Amino acid sequence: MENLKKKFAGKQAFINLAIIVLTYVLLTVLMSAGLLNRQYTSLLVPIAINVILAVSLNLITGFLGELSLGHAGFMSIGAYVGALITINMDAPEIVELTLALLAGGAVAAFFGFVIGMPVLRLNGDYLAIVTLGFGEIIKSVLISMKITNGAKGLQRIPLYTTYKSYTLVFILMVISILAIMNIVKSRHGRAICSIRDNSIATQSIGINVSRFKVMTFVISAFFAGIAGVLYAHNVGILKPTTFDYNKSIEILVIVVLGGMGSIRGSVIAAIILTALPELLRGADDFRMLLYAVVLIIIMLFNHSKIKEGLLNNNIFGKLFKSNEEKVGE
Amino acid sequence: MFNNILEQLINGLRTGSIYALIALGYTMVYGIAKMINFAHGDIIMVGAYALYVAIVLLHLPVIPAIIFTCVVCSVLGILIERIAYKPLRNAPRLAVLITAIGVSYFLQSASLLIFKATPIPFQSIINIQSINIGGVTISGITIVTLVVTTISMIALTLFINKTKAGSAMRAVSEDMGAAQLVGINVNRTITLTFAIGSFLAAVAGILYICQYQSLKPTMGALPGIKAFVAAVLGGIGSIPGAMLGGIILGIIESLSKAFISTELSDAIVFSVLVIVLLVKPSGFLGKKKNEKV
Numbered sequence: 107m108e109n110l111k112k113k114f115a116g117k118q119a120f121i122n123l124a125i126i127v128l129t130y131v132l133l134t135v136l137m138s139a140g141l142l143n144r145q146y147t148s149l150l151v152p153i154a155i156n157v158i159l160a161v162s163l164n165l166i167t168g169f170l171g172e173l174s175l176g177h178a179g180f181m182s183i184g185a186y187v188g189a190l191i192t193i194n195m196d197a198p199e200i201v202e203l204t205l206a207l208l209a210g211g212a213v214a215a216f217f218g219f220v221i222g223m224p225v226l227r228l229n230g231d232y233l234a235i236v237t238l239g240f241g242e243i244i245k246s247v248l249i250s251m252k253i254t255n256g257a258k259g260l261q262r263i264p265l266y267t268t269y270k271s272y273t274l275v276f277i278l279m280v281i282s283i284l285a286i287m288n289i290v291k292s293r294h295g296r297a298i299c300s301i302r303d304n305s306i307a308t309q310s311i312g313i314n315v316s317r318f319k320v321m322t323f324v325i326s327a328f329f330a331g332i333a334g335v336l337y338a339h340n341v342g343i344l345k346p347t348t349f350d351y352n353k354s355i356e357i358l359v360i361v362v363l364g365g366m367g368s369i370r371g372s373v374i375a376a377i378i379l380t381a382l383p384e385l386l387r388g389a390d391d392f393r394m395l396l397y398a399v400v401l402i403i404i405m406l407f408n409h410s411k412i413k414e415g416l417l418n419n420n421i422f423g424k425l426f427k428s429n430e431e432k433v434g435e
Numbered sequence: 436m437f438n439n440i441l442e443q444l445i446n447g448l449r450t451g452s453i454y455a456l457i458a459l460g461y462t463m464v465y466g467i468a469k470m471i472n473f474a475h476g477d478i479i480m481v482g483a484y485a486l487y488v489a490i491v492l493l494h495l496p497v498i499p500a501i502i503f504t505c506v507v508c509s510v511l512g513i514l515i516e517r518i519a520y521k522p523l524r525n526a527p528r529l530a531v532l533i534t535a536i537g538v539s540y541f542l543q544s545a546s547l548l549i550f551k552a553t554p555i556p557f558q559s560i561i562n563i564q565s566i567n568i569g570g571v572t573i574s575g576i577t578i579v580t581l582v583v584t585t586i587s588m589i590a591l592t593l594f595i596n597k598t599k600a601g602s603a604m605r606a607v608s609e610d611m612g613a614a615q616l617v618g619i620n621v622n623r624t625i626t627l628t629f630a631i632g633s634f635l636a637a638v639a640g641i642l643y644i645c646q647y648q649s650l651k652p653t654m655g656a657l658p659g660i661k662a663f664v665a666a667v668l669g670g671i672g673s674i675p676g677a678m679l680g681g682i683i684l685g686i687i688e689s690l691s692k693a694f695i696s697t698e699l700s701d702a703i704v705f706s707v708l709v710i711v712l713l714v715k716p717s718g719f720l721g722k723k724k725n726e727k728v
Contacts, residue, residue, distance in 0.1 A: 167529075171529060172529075173529055173532055173533070175536075223713075224709055224712055224713055228712055228716065230528050230529075230532070231470075231471045231528065231532060232667070232712060232716070234471075234532060235471070235660070235663060235664075235667070235708070236708065236709055236712060238660065239660070239664070239705035239708055239709065240705070240709075242660070242701055242702070242705055243701070243702040243705050243706065246698055246699060246701045246702045247699070247702055249698055250696065250698035250699055250702075351656065355536065355540055358533070358536070362533060366529075391547075391548055392548070394540065394543070394544035394547065395541065395544040395545060395548060397540065397544075398537050398538070398540035398541035398543075398544055399537075399541065400537075401533060401534070401536065401537030401540065402519055402534055402537040402538060402541065405523065405526075405530050405531075405533050405534040405537065406519070406522055406523065406534070408526075408530065409522065409523055409525075409526040409530060410522065
């Protein structure tokens with residue numbers, strides 16, 4: 107039995123590896139053949155950024171079972187730290203970018219720790235509000251500080267992560283996904299999931315709930331920070347208002363649409379939700395409305411009789427069953 | 436200097452009483468349905484736009500316009516409860532919370548589509564001369580705000596404590612199952628709570644718009660969140676707590692705006708929330724609840 111499980115895990119890893127390599131090869135072939143026009147190539151990096159953001163938020167929302175509405179805040183910290191480093195430094199591109207990524211991630215992780223501390227005492231609704239307030243605090247501090255150039259924001263950030271360096275961004279995205287997947291599968295990850303399922307029971311079997319909650323926030327913030335650095339060097343301009351409440355909601359929509367607690371779902375949803383608005387340019391005004399409706403309908407559907415009926419149905423039941431086990435209460 | 440502080444305190448009282456009105460909606464809904472109605476702040480926005488539509492587009496006189504606004508908001512509150520929250524009454528809290536955020540987002544983007552993002556200027560409907568007491572000027576809008584909020588709060592307290600529907604509300608918030616057993620119509624009581632909360636939000640929206648005189652689709656978000664902070668500060672679920680919390684928050688905000696920094700005042704308000712939650716999560720007047728296994 108044990109052997110079989112290992113074999114299965116090995117097979118899973120092989121499939122994942124195959125998907126990653128295939129995607130990369132496909133991208134490279136398409137790029138070098140010139141089949142992708144400017145509109146599509148400019149989407150590559152934003153997709154990767156949203157994948158990282160969604161997967162890292164999924165760690166908090168899907169696996170820890172807490173709602174974080176300040177993810178854009180972590181992202182903005184990473185973006186500003188990274189941008190300030192590359193603007194003020196005079197070193198080769200690769201050195202600057204590596205340093206920016208590490209520092210951006212680390213500072214965001216530090217703030218994840220800071221925001222994780224109140225989490226020790228809070229859960230559910232209160233936690234959501236604190237993270238929301240935290241995002242607002244960061245925004246107003248960014249506006250009032252001199253070094254971030256206030257409301258005007260930072261300009262002329264070197265463009266290190268445009269579509270030309272998609273290999274680097276792709277590798278970073280894969281590393282983030284694999285890292286979070288492995289955390290979830292590890293002993294720590296099981297502890298995190300058990301906190302989601304029943305925090306009192308978890309506490310009673312000797313798992314330090316607060317420690318794991320803070321840890322989850324730190325890890326998630328780290329990856330959000332990295333996504334922020336990538337964003338800053340992709341767009342070239344930073345404004346505090348970019349990272350408002352709406353940005354956090356956008357990431358949340360990706361996570362909810364992909365399925366809370368499903369990393370593969372987050373990746374797919376991130377790709378769809380980043381590409382779709384670009385392809386449907388004309389309907390841009392309706393995008394926000396659509397997001398809101400999607401959020402409400404998915405929540406209502408998940409807890410409706412229709413879904414129950416589908417699950418009990420033979421054909422649909424098999425399709426959904428595998429996902430269903432992962433989704434938490 | 437002394438006059439300046441006094442004036443800031445009165446300003447704080449004015450903003451604070453608006454926060455208190457909004458916070459009452461949060462706290463009542465939380466007490467009964469055990470959920471944060473994230474869309475509550477956006478009901479203020481809808482109220483402000485409804486007033487704009489009634490006065491500027493439909494040319495209604497002031498009193499019918501106010502009634503129109505209150506009716507629109509109350510009906511909207513009931514609709515939101517019926518469509519989005521009622522099917523999820525036994526769902527996990529995370530699901531309800533995400534739905535509430537969805538509703539809030541829906542209202543914002545719908546009004547963005549209808550009224551566009553450019554702020555619309557709006558003339559205040561309250562035209563009362565400011566008065567001067569011993570060198571301290573109190574504007575007309577401040578007087579009206581204070582009078583209206585005081586009346587609303589007294590009326591609400593009387594309603595909750597003296598009427599049959601009020602006792603039903605208290606019973607449902609105490610124990611929903613037991614309330615159902617003694618023959619209280621729980622669904623109707625929850626609907627009533629949403630209607631009253633949204634009505635208060637409409638009043639707050641009217642006062643708010645007379646003070647800031649500019650309409651935009653996201654205008655409800657910030658006062659909504661701050662009012663929630665006020666509700667938590669006073670102890671969520673407690674009606675006197677919401678009034679107290681709102682006024683304290685308004686005064687903190689106005690003093691930090693005047694004497695510390697305008698840009699950082701929001702940050703200070705949210706820091707207050709974090710500190711309160713760290714030190715006394717149940718707020719000033721809230722009850723401490725132990726988690727049952």
